[in-house]
Amino acid sequence: MRAWPLITLAALLFAGAVIRDAVDDWVAATELPVLLAETSVEMRDRGGDLLRVYTLRDGRWRLGARAGQVDPDYLDMLVAYEDKRFHHHGGVDLWAMTRAVGQALWNGKVVSGGSTLTMQVARLLEDSGTGKVAGKLRQMRLAMALERRLSKDEILALYLTHAPYGGNLEGVRAATFAWFGKEPKRLTPAQAALLVALPQSPEMRRPDRNWKAARAARNRVLARMYDGGVIGQEAYDTAVKEPVPRARRAFPALAPHLTDRVRASEPLALRHDLTLDAGVQRALEDLAGESLRGLPDQLSIAMMVADHQSGEIIASIGSASYGTASARQGFVDMTQALRSPGSTLKPLIYAMAFDRGLAHPETIIDDRPVAFGAYQPQNFDGGFRGELRIAEALRLSLNIPVVLLMDEIGPARFMAGLRRAGVRAVVPGGKAGLAVALGGVGLRMQDLMQLYAGLASGGEAVELTWKSDSVSRARQRVVSRSAAWQVAHVLASLTPPGGKGEGKLAFKTGTSYGHRDAWAVGFDGQHVAAVWLGRADGTPVPGAFGGDLAAPILTEIFQRVKPELEDLPPPPPETLIVSNAMLPQPLQRFRGRNAVFEAPQDAPVLAFPPDGAFLPLEEDVPLVVKIREGQPPFTVLADGAPVVTGANRREIALPWREKGFVSLSVIDARGRSDSADIEVK
Incomplete structure (x- = not known):
């Protein structure tokens, strides 16, 4: 027995x-379901902060999350509330399930659930129901299988990624961005409790639709956490008073044009780490919108900022109205559009002229009427300044002096210089002429930024990039260190709008033909920035000048990037810094390759009136002629007929009383002459 x-x-x-x-x-x-579910594509800035996030194809926001990305106090609260023995059971907690069944039988209704966090993950992965026996058995089986093949942290990551939080929100990170506007790294007890409560009944407890139900559920979680010793009295009292959000916040959507391009370039990547600075990007997007207020509805704006020491782009604004239907055509990324740069290419021409020994900042050049076959360049105001220093010609952005230098350098050699700087320029017709000096070429804002980054970095080409893991290439020299410094020194002598940053900000403005593009681009000791205004469709904007529209915005860009401008570098030791009189004789005055056919330097010059001048005919006011150089006595002719002879003075009053066009000539004692065609009105 x-x-x-x-x-x-x-x-x-x-x-x-x-x-x-x-x-x-x-x-x-x-058989396990697919564990690597699709998550939203994320764009992150240089510090890891979220710049932009994309929805899935079905419109859901699902952001991947790991335990290390979440506030540990929230995790403690989640485990204490949902699954106290999560770290000890094998997927199914028999004690919790027995207790739940017993309570249901005793009370005649469900009082507590028996599902573990792992079982909830199983349900989320297969989107299975909770009420049917077959579904519950499948969850138990899958939960035990998950526990055998995954670590507890991996299971927790699946829950943190897939848990529903109302509407199209999945995962704790999507929830914290939508309800609190931040990552879940640091949460208040009230926020953590709400996140614990929402997945149990995400639609019934949505704060934006039923905030009272959300608050009640949150407070129940807080009460249990207090009773269980997870939080103290003070934390509980503060948390129950904290308001529940009543509306969803927008997900980050910074740098939309650039992030669209980045995503298109690597369509399979779920995370992109960019060089942008989210704070600077946000500040400049605000500035772009502010800058267009009060301007024509069709006007668009683009901006870029980069660190010219590293080549990293830290902000990029393609327009101020992305995603909105407006006359500004904000969907067009104007940082990538081919536009005429206007006068902004002039600094490179001057730098190349300095390198080739054609000129020096103190060299005298003659701003006078010139013709290159049928091409007759004009200054923006139609006037002429006569003789002036090269530095002043650059400061005034005169057209004729820079075309004279371009004629000596040669358009082909200049285009090669652009290519060395990393500029991909497009020339109408395919063959560059002298007009490229004045903007007769198409290039992108990023190209222009690369050119100025090269000037800022001592004449070496800088490759700008948005990739945080880009490999730096060997830099190619574009111009010498001294030429780059000389150009920067001249540009820095211009007074910025508002007078802020004088001497530290080297900048240049530009206006394209027909007032289609208004530019300003500049740099200090560390950053280079550019701003463009115009119409996306390329139609003219009457009265738009780079100096008036774009330059003030450029100054504001630097103020929003940092509190103080960085000093420009000192001149390289090889830089020749002397006055005009101390220059070598060939550099004192720009003569050009045709100087041998020109009049000698001491030949008479009809200094006034200049060629092409319009002079008023006033009663009792003579027509005055001013002569420079030459050997007296002088003879003055009008249309070939002598008007004054034997004059020893260099300022001669002519007895002229007729209106119309007249050709004035002056001849000195040695038979040398000069002339000018004018109109008397």
Whole structure:
């Protein structure tokens, strides 16, 4: 008789082993669903902050999350509320399930759930229901299979990625951005409790639709956390008073044009780490919108900022109205549009002229009417300044002096210089002429930024990039260190709008032909920036000048990037810094390759009136002629007929009383002459 208990025990143990083995085989044969579910594409800035996030194809926001990305106090609260033995069970908590069944039988209704966090993950992965026995068994089987193949942290990551938080929100990171506007790294107890409560009934407790239900559910979680010793009295009292958000916040959507291009370039990547600075990007997007207020509805704006020391782009604004239907055509990324740069290419021409020994900032050049076959360049105001220093010609952005230098350098050689700087310029017709000096070429804002970054970095080409992991290439020299410094020194002598940053900000403005593009681009000791205004469709904007529209915005860009401008570097030791009189004789005055055919330097010059001048005919006011150089006595002719002879003075009053066009000539004692065609009105 005494053997029966032992036989019974053995039979029970054998049966238990058989059942255990059967369960093991049953669990081992479980087919797991896809664990690597699609998550939203994320764009992150240089510090890891979220710049922009994209929805999935079905419109859901699902951001991947790991335990290390979440506030540990929230994780403690989640485990304490949902699954106290999460770190100890194998997927199914038999004690919790027995307790839940017993409470349901005793109370006639469900009082507490028996599902573990792992079982909830199983339900989320397969989107299975919770009420049917078959569904619950499948969840138990899958939960045990998950526990065998994944670590607890990996299971927790699946929950943090897939848990629903109302509407199209999945995952704790999507929830914290939508409800709190931040990552879940640091949460208040009230915020953590709301995140624990929402997945239990995400639609019924949506704060934006039923904030009272959301608050009640949150407070129940807080009460249990207080009773369980997870939070203290003070934390509980503060948390229950904290308001529940009543509206969803917008997800970050900074740098939309650039992030669209980045995503298109690597369509399979789920995370892109960019060189942008989210704070600077946000500030400049605000500035772009502010700058267009009060301007024509069709006007668009683009901006870029980069660190010319590293080549990293830290802000890029393609327009101020992305995603909105407006006359500004904000969907067009104007940082990538081919536009005429106007006068902004002039600094490179001057730098190349300095390098080739054609000129020096103190060299005298003659701003006078010139013609290159049928091409007759004009200054923006139609006037002429006569002789002036090269530095002043650059400061005034005169057209004729820079075309004279371009004629000496040669358009082909200048285009090669642009290519060395990393500029991909497009020339209408495919063949560059002298007009490229004045903007007769198409290039992108990023190209122009690269050119100025090269000037700012001592004449070496800088490759601008948005990729945080880009590999720096060997820099190619564009112009010499001294030429780059000389140009920067001249540009820095201009007074910025408002007078802020004088001497530290080297900048140049530009206006394209027909007032289609208004530019300003500049740099200090560390950053280079550009701003463009115009119409996206390329139609003219009457009265738009780079100096009036773009330059003040450029100054504001630098003020929003940092509190103080960085000093420009000192001149390289090889830089020749002398006055005009101390220059070598060939550099004192720009003569050009045709100087041998020109009049000698001491030949007479009709200094006034200049060629092409319009002079008023006033009663009792003579027409005055001013002569420079030459050897007296002088003879003055009008249309070839002598008007004054034997004059020893260099300022001569002519007895002229006729209106119309007249050709004035002056001849000195040695037979050398000069002339000018004018109109008397």
